[in-house]
Amino acid sequence: MDRIDKKLLNLLQRDASRTNVDMAEEVGLSPSSCLRRLRRLRKTGVIDRIVAILNPARAGRVLKALVTVELKLHGEQHMRRFLDLATAEEAVSQAYAVTGETDVVLMLRLRDMDEYDALCDRLFRDRTNVARFFTMVVIRTAKDETAIQL
Amino acid sequence: MDRIDKKLLNLLQRDASRTNVDMAEEVGLSPSSCLRRLRRLRKTGVIDRIVAILNPARAGRVLKALVTVELKLHGEQHMRRFLDLATAEEAVSQAYAVTGETDVVLMLRLRDMDEYDALCDRLFRDRTNVARFFTMVVIRTAKDETAIQL
């Protein structure tokens, strides 16, 4: 992981659709040498994957919401059961077990409030071990960055 | 946005490093026709960008934390000022203005607790208009999905 690798990773995190030839020139390497570095970065797992990021609005998920969840029973198996339940939901894009005031935090991407309502039914009511939950609807997204600064 | 477009988007959201030829075959189109669809999806902004997702641990950001922030002054300009401050921080990967108990939620990716400490100094103390903040350190990431289900 030298300076050139970091440079490549920064480029890729911003735009991974560029050609190898193009990036090779930018970092000052031959295309073949650059390609070997890229393959190594993927193989060693520094690069987890290359993906397309869609425009949520254009993809039909207009609403974002954060939900903090407090469980009734806090045992490992109860925690896991709830996380499994949440993870299986399409509308749940992030799910974390956390320290602090609550046990779980979820990030939702929703089509509309009906979907929210239905989701609450499945995750938070009935017999799902949830003591309390607080929903924060996202008004403005100031930053939503996939890149990690190196 | 027909069935084939959706199929392509789903493929790309999972793995955008595949070749056009490869995907063309999977969706049952000729490479040229498939390429034209991909270009259209990018041009119209359905595909926002293609990026590399790094392994946070291997990239040196081991800790994740969520912070809910309550501001003292809630005016538009105050909100904006705080969000600008937060957005400028490398360790802040997501920043949202939200409804509910708090005003702002931040997602942090940290190298260590020293970085957290320094960040708190810059964002939450001094004269930064923060009334209160609660930090939830992520214990387990059950889901962290960039894809949007179509």
Add this chain to the structure above:
DNA sequence: ATTTGTGTGCAATTTTATTGCACTCTTTGT
């Protein structure tokens, strides 16, 4: 000094991306 391992550039080859073209199908206007 020799060996070993890692990284590099060059050049040849294979694979992909890209483009022009003719064709089909659907929609729109007359």
Add this chain to the structure above:
DNA sequence: ACAAAGAGTGCAATAAAATTGCACACAAAT
């Protein structure tokens, strides 16, 4: 109903990029 226009497709030729073998350079270890 019929012609025109628009959108999308496959094919084939061409341009560009990825991939690989090879010889060389450099550094660390023996």
